[in-house]
Amino acid sequence: MDLLMPFPPHPRLRRYISHYWLSRNSSAGDHRILPDGCVDLVLAAGHDLTATAYGSTTAPGIARVQAGHHYLGIRFHPGQHRHFLPLPAAELRDRALPLPDHRGLIATLGSQVFTHPHPSRVLDRLMLDWLAHHPTETDALDRWLLHAPWKSSIVPVCDAFGVGKRQLQRQFQQRLGISPGTFLTIRRCQWLIRTLTREGVPPLAALAQDAGFSDQSHMTRTLKRVMGVTPAAAILPDHDVAFIQDAVRTAPLI
Template sequence: MAVAEGGDERRIRADEPTGVLHPANLSRYDARWIDPDPRVADVVDQYWAVRWSLDDGEMIDQAIIDLPAINLTIEAGDVPAGLLVTGLHERAWFRRITGTGDVFAIRLRPAGLAVLSSLRPEDLVNQTIPITAELDAGLHELMTRAAGERTAESRSRAVNDAIADRMRQNPPQASHLLANRVLDELRARAYNRTSTPLAERFGISERTIQRALSQTLGIGPKQVARRIRLQEAAQAIAIQDDDRLTELAVQLGYSDQAHLTSDFRATTGTTPGAYRRILRQLTASAEHR
């Protein structure tokens, strides 16, 4: 068996984009990133792990604006199921945290799902589904194998090797690797309004880009860019001490503050101003806990 590389571990900071709408909660979860092996970089974007132990009767309804990515998780404790796949959500989604538990997760690159599974992205939209042998025997075998390891670090090594094996048997398709590159480009240009059009940047047609993202994520480039902008907006609102929403809207490519406010409310159910007030209340409560 090949020796796995990667595996560097670091805590997830509250001031970095994660999609967690109340980032101060990250300190409650013992949340960590674990870097994937470079061998699986075309399939895995990031491993992450969380562990929590809340007081009796305590409950956190955690809201999340995730990146355009599909997540596979191994879970234990007070959780919905032991093995889960979470698809893209059209709006912010919620996870209720109670009791104790731990999660090891694989955030896939766009090309990843087709390498590991027969599931299609459109099968998973707005859903978190238990991974069973009946749902997908190959994916269930891979996840069960990793779940047999006792720590997040050993799970990451097991998954690295298992995915590297799958990639040799079922390499990523060229169009799916294009989707990886397009997503990287959209993430890199979140604050750049004057970027070269994607079709020109990659020297291909808009239709080719649309098809690559649709095959791997189930959505097109406009929806991908919107999701990235909203995650960046939520993060900026959470860490900034002032109310520079007009400036933020311009930086993220919105026509004006009203457009940002409307988009944020449609996705999260609250306005940026109300979200900031909630964050301040949570911070004050945590300081007095």
């Protein structure tokens, strides 16, 4: 994906969608996918129109790009794909599932959106129309996931929602396809990458303690396992990360 152009969704969609993105006339190559608890719907226009749902991941993965194809993505906030895609989150975990039948929402996403001068307007109209015919229900957990703190643990989350660990586990599996512990670890690693790529990084031992790791080695192992990098080499180029994930991209949406 040579140039990824992100677009913010309509204000009424921002509780569900992080952003849209578009890549035209891509060059062939592999691009990394990093865990973030989100699900992406990706449409590819080559000889045919294909749709793929990329689920929540627990380790770095790879998205393969075909030369000359156009790609368009809808990045849902954690747990919010359930309002638009008929796919259980647990089935999507660490997987990319093709949607060959193009049913439901996907059936309305024709290849013309790739050449439209304002693709975000087309997507907004389609998504808003979908919601008008498919009412949604959101709750306190959805609102928490939208602004989930990077530094938290399972017990305070259970206390905040008045549920036990098993019930919280069940809700996360249903909505995100991953456990609350995995999600909180991902959030912590996202914060680490942001911190490590800024100027004036504190000593790694102090950073590990502040992030809630037992020691620096624990932090290094976790960051390597989840994000595929070490604290000494935490820079992840924007162009090398598929779907423009918020954890590594700092430029404003356009």
